[in-house]
Amino acid sequence: MFRKMKEDIRCIFDQDPAARSVFEVMLTYSGLHAIWSHRIAHALYNMNLLFLARAVSQISRFFTGIEIHPGATIGRRLFIDHGMGIVIGETCEIGNDVTIYQGVTLGGTGKEKGKRHPTLEDNVLVATGAKVLGSITIGENSKVGAGSVVLKNVPANSTVVGIPGQVVVTNGVKVNRKLDHQDMPDPVADKCNLLEQEISQLQERLEKLEESMNRKGICNDNPNL
Numbered sequence: 001m002f003r004k005m006k007e008d009i010r011c012i013f014d015q016d017p018a019a020r021s022v023f024e025v026m027l028t029y030s031g032l033h034a035i036w037s038h039r040i041a042h043a044l045y046n047m048n049l050l051f052l053a054r055a056v057s058q059i060s061r062f063f064t065g066i067e068i069h070p071g072a073t074i075g076r077r078l079f080i081d082h083g084m085g086i087v088i089g090e091t092c093e094i095g096n097d098v099t100i101y102q103g104v105t106l107g108g109t110g111k112e113k114g115k116r117h118p119t120l121e122d123n124v125l126v127a128t129g130a131k132v133l134g135s136i137t138i139g140e141n142s143k144v145g146a147g148s149v150v151l152k153n154v155p156a157n158s159t160v161v162g163i164p165g166q167v168v169v170t171n172g173v174k175v176n177r178k179l180d181h182q183d184m185p186d187p188v189a190d191k192c193n194l195l196e197q198e199i200s201q202l203q204e205r206l207e208k209l210e211e212s213m214n215r216k217g218i219c220n221d222n223p224n225l
Contacts, residue, residue, distance in 0.1 A: 004039075004076070008032055011077040015099065031080025034066040038074060045070035075122070089117035095140070096122045103129040109151070121156070 012029060013019050025032060037060035044053035053070035061067045066083045068074075071090035078094060080086060082102040088094070091114070092106045104126045108116040118132045121140035128146045132138060139156030150165035159169040 005036070007077060008035060011079050011097075015079045016081065030064040030066060031083040034060055034064045034068060034080060034083060034086075035074070035078055037064075038068045038070070038072070041068075041070035042072070042074075072117075091115045091135070092117040093119040095120055095124065098123070099125045101126065101128040101146075105131045105133070107131065107133050109134040118150075 009022055009025055009032070012025050012032060019025050019029075037056060041053045041056040041060070044050075044056060050070075057068060057070050064083060066080065066086045068086075068088040069090040069092070072088045072092040072094070074088075074092075074094045075096040075098065077097045079097075079099045080101075081099065083100075085103040086100060087105045087107060089107050091108075094106075098120050106118050106120070106126075110116075115135045117135065119135075119137045120126070120132075121138060121142075123141045124138050124143070126132065126138075126144045127148075130144045130146060130148045130150065132144060132150045134151055136150065136153050138144065138150070138154045138160075139158060141156055142154050142158045142160065144150055144154070144165070145159065145161030147163070148161050148165045149163045150160055152165070154160045154165070154167060155170060157171045158167045160167050162168075
């Protein structure tokens with residue numbers, strides 16, 4: 001246990017240039033506190049002490065702002081930077097040397113049973129605000145861009161960005177995808193354009209109907225038309 005704790009502290013010094021002393025890291029790094037609390041909660045969960053496990057998890061969430069379900073499986077040297085707003089679901093599996101930034105959600109997509117949360121393999125980085133949803137796998141050495149929403153598997157050594165997430169780099173080679181956010185679809189504008197087209201068609205039909213009625217003298221004979 002103490003060996004793992006030392007390893008966690010050393011990982012923070014390797015990843016965060018702002019870390020100045022062991023004393024500071026142990027007392028002020030909420031990500032570290034969340035990981036240590038999760039180890040206790042996960043041990044209770046494995047002993048089928050589910051209520052106690054959730055209690056420890058919720059107390060940790062209250063103090064750190066990081067919610068990790070006791071059932072989640074977390075490898076060694078996980079680095080949580082800042083951490084506020086992170087949610088990690090029950091069936092998540094996180095490998096070794098993974099980095100997660102604030103606002104990340106590793107969640108499910110519905111009420112399905114069984115494996116319903118993501119798997120992050122070794123050396124994965126998930127940037128600020130990204131959402132990785134469903135029983136998918138993020139391959140080793142891959143990166144998820146800030147604000148991305150990932151719903152499909154990501155191969156190893158890849159970079160995925162966008163909503164929904166699209167792989168833009170694999171094994172150092174750029175994938176030829178058009179991902180200009182200014183060209184993203186706007187459903188509200190599309191619906192307005194469709195309504196304008198329908199109104200124009202109705203106006204044309206009405207004008208043709210009035211012309212036809214005028215030719216037949218219907219409007220002249222009946223003042224109410």
